[in-house]
Amino acid sequence: MYTQSITRTHRTAFVVLVDGSGSMGEEITFRGIRLAKAKAVSMITNELLFELIERARRTDGIRDYYDIGVWGYSGDNEVYSLLDGGDELISIEELAARPVAMIRQTIELKLPDGRTTLREVQTPEWIAPRAAGNTPMIEALRTARDLVARWIARDENYQSFPPIVFNITDGEATDGHEEELQHVARQIRTLHTADGAVLLINIHIGTGDERTLFFPGTDEPLPMNRNARMLYEASSVMPTCFEQAIRSVKGLGAMPPYRGMSFNASATELMTMLNIGSISVKTE
Secondary structure (H helix, E strand, O other): OOOOOEOOOOOEEEEEEEEOOHHHHOEEEEOOEEEEHHHHHHHHHHHHHHHHHHHOEEOOEEOOOEEEEEEEEEEOOEEEEOOOOOOOOEEHHHHHHOOOEEEEEEEEEEOOOOOEEEEEEEEEEOOOOOOOEOOOHHHHHHHHHHHHHHHHHOHHHOOOOOOEEEEEEOOOOOOOOHHHHHHHHHHHHHOEEOOEEOEEEEEEOOOOOOOOEEOOEOOOOOOOOHHHHHHHHHOOEOOHHHHHHHHHHHOOOOOOOEEOEEEOOOHHHHHHHHHHOOOOOOEO
8 A cells, every 4th residue: 555656647636724713813933034923934844835736847848747736725614625626636737837927035954064044936826815704714714625526526536545634724623523623634644546545644844842743653642732632643653665764853862653744843844844745756
């Protein structure tokens, strides 16, 4: 299981859910600068989209290796496509062909001598930051469930590496109880292709002083934060094909199986988590 390479014949899919509720306006330190959590998440999501495009780039152009969708949830219990794809995912070819705004932003670079410096660069912005209203996380997970179920139901997709769903949030759902959230999360994790079950990875962005939790193993104690524990229970156990990449980040002493979630992770760890859950899958 989880052995199918990603090709134009056997494609896969990525769904990213982005919490855009009012609390995402709170500031955190990200790459050496203070900015809103919503801005940090939009930067990381845009980097992930760019990296996925580059992973699909060959001398003959962008190869159609996967479908992708980014959905925000906020406002008055709204769930909406951030890529203007209507009710469906779009191909990586289509995303790469679209015109995209270029913005200037400050990034932190590490110098050869170990020091860091800030530099302004131009980067593509498919996703703009948003922070307003409620946190309809359960409805967002239902949206991801239905998107992925329709994708798997197509004959040409059933033999493929299973889709991966990322949920990036800083709080608890405002549209229902934990039992409802866990029920929908189980429904997502139960969906499967012939190569394995859909992976649900939850990323909890906090501002507190509690310790970091990053792809926790079964022997790692969970934080006291109730929402972090809830998201831990909702997350997939990562398949063995990712264990080497996860251990290279966590250290050789970290023992699998690992759960696909993080809590209070640093900016570097957050980007690494998104990468491990997606672009570490080899393409042909």
